[in-house]
Amino acid sequence: MVRGADSANWDDPDDTRAVVDFFSSAENRGKLGQGGNPTSAGLEECAKFMAETRPVTKGSPKTGPKIGTRWKVIKSIHKAILGAKQKTYPGISGWNYDDKHGFGVTEVNEDAWKSFSAQHSIFKPFKTRGWDLFDKVHDILPPTARGNSICPEFEGQDSPQASQAFESEQNRSSPSRSPTPAPETPATGRVLPSSQIFGPPIMTPGQSVASVSSRTPGSLTTPTLALKRAGPGLDPDDFESPWSGSKRTKLTGPEALNNISRSIDNVGNAIRESLPAPKQSSAVSPAKKAGIARDLARKDRDAGIITSADFTRLLLLFLEKPSASDAYMHALDDERGDIAYALLNPNSLYF
Structure with missing residues (x-):
């Protein structure tokens, strides 16, 4: 050479x-x-x-x-x-x-x-x-x-430890909430914590709102909605909604289905928000590395550091071996002459 x-x-x-x-x-x-x-x-x-x-x-x-x-x-x-x-x-x-x-x-x-x-x-x-x-x-x-x-330098790779640390940090910044269920009371039947309700309460035929307990000063309990079986003479489709104020409204079957759909959507949104955002890879593609190395080799050829024949051989080597592109593109300006010689003469005792 x-x-x-x-x-x-x-x-x-x-x-x-x-x-x-x-x-x-x-x-x-x-x-x-x-x-x-x-x-x-x-x-x-x-x-x-x-x-x-x-x-x-x-x-x-x-x-x-x-x-x-x-x-x-x-x-x-x-x-x-x-x-x-x-x-x-x-x-x-x-x-x-x-x-x-x-x-x-x-x-x-x-x-x-x-x-x-x-x-x-x-x-x-x-x-x-x-x-x-x-x-x-x-x-x-x-x-x-x-x-x-x-x-x-020329064999860089993504660090699994770094990505794990990133994911851990994301998880710490978005903790998932685990609601604590309120105890059942014999007088009112099943009790649902409001923290488990993502939309208006889901009513089922044969149940009505009996009472709404409000938070009192000094109380650490969550306001709850108590549901009980409808008594004789009560229309199964006639439900009281706490969102309707003091006026009693009738919740129809389609409205109940719509409430269920909204609740499912809210659950899905909450799950998505709790997950870390997907990471985008910042790795440079082999083709782009070869292009960068090619431009540097052209610069060295024009400066007389390598010959035109060496330039052609390097281009073929960059396309064949991404590690050769890495070595050339990460070398300092005054090192690339020796790097080119080592790449084109791998069996030479160049040291």
Whole structure:
């Protein structure tokens, strides 16, 4: 692959090893900040060290900013391997990593490895051997920069814990009400709490309103409606409605059915209001990710960072693998040259 004129070449693993050795020396460890990234002065000193000890044979000079970009790649590899060791890297279940044999792939699990490494290309170089720089990088990184889990930027996913917390919060803000039934009284028959009535009371033939008990000062009971059997000589269709004031009205059969329908509607509305609102997914579709990555690749091609041939190959890769689009679109401007090289040369010892 022909790289842009401004790209530093890191094909020789000894170049990366020299950078790690520089910052692991006793006099240069202090040049790493709390986030594990070198200071600007430290990068410039490392660039001078590289120019003196590792003369450039391919690509552009390894300047301070170029070394800073390379250091981010080193940290990414360290974080991924740490996640593999601690079994916290997404999708690592079923795989074991050790410093000597890497993932120890054999003929038995070769097919599974092809599928796994296609989704997690950062692990491809460690098929049968470990990364010999892991211990040294782990030792010089501040504890706050090491992390104890891996969550790559380009493999984001919805968090079940977050959605559960959201639903719990919604449930807390919309508690359901459970009415407490009032006791029966022998004198009046069945007693219905008004909290259970969502519309006008539902009357049945043979029953009438006997009394309406009102709340008295200091009373904690809910006003109730007492219903009793109609006596002899009372028209079964003649019911008294408390909503009609002092005037007695006749509730016909159709009106009673209409009241039942309204009550059912009110129950349905109450249930719907108590449920949390449906969540809309904010995930970006693979096609949209590919479009964003394509625009960035076109920008890099026009800037001379990648060639036209590389641009075409990247477009095909973005459509084939959404993870490639994720990696490219989340990389910083000065990192995309290295990301493009890694994506198009997955088996290269680019670290």
